[in-house]
Amino acid sequence: MMRLKLDDITLQFADKAIFQGLNLHLKPAEIVCVQTGVLDGGSSLLKLAAGLLTPDRGHVVVDGLAMKDMTEQARFGATCMAFEAGGLLSIFTNYNNIAFPLLYHTDMSKKAIAQRIEPLAEALQIQSLLQLEPHQLNDVQTRMMNLLRAMVFRPKLLLLDEVQSGMSFEMRENMLNVLLTEQQSQGYSVLMTTTVGDRTDFADRTLAITGGKLEPIQ
DSSP, X not given: OOSEEEEEEEEEETTEEEEEEEEEEEOTTOEEEEEOOTTSSHHHHHHHHHTSSOOSEEEEEETTEEGGGOOHHHHXXXXXXXXXXXXXXXXXXXXXXXXXXXXXXXXXXXXXXXXXXXXXXXXXXXXXXXXXXXXXXXXXXXXXXXXXXXXXXXXXXXXXXXXXXXXXXXXXXXXXXXHHXXXXXXXXXXXXXXXXXXXXXXXXXXXXXXXXXXXEOO
């Protein structure tokens, strides 16, 4: 069974066609990078996979279940998206932005949640940011916090929007090492958008959005 199936996807905003007949099948534990340019639909692709956008035509299926038929609880266990910008609620600390969804959607105790959050935050070298508020983070720190939240959820499908952007070499290498170690441990699939200068050598496949469809990069 495929982890993610995007079949014959058409998406249009007003008079602008974003995708036309787009297809993507992602296997369990597979990592796919999608190289993107300016306004070519990279974020929209991830939002379709997360169920945050509904295609004008076509089907989004995760682990054999159509996205349109999934409950909120089922979506929580299936996918999690780390946004390029935003994604954190200003009324909560960064820690509570990560912890509260687990309290709401699972039966995990506060202690068990902390034991999941804190080691990953330390590995990503952002533990000192947990008690701050979202407005106190810069763009890179916001992406790191969104990544931490996504990994803490341990979904079947992790959706990462240009997570490498703006990072120093050392920060990027550490982040990727932590991400790949966690991915191998938990076995989730990863769909990641990338931009010029980002690493993609760790991916099983690298694709590009061309003419509203996905094409392989050799």
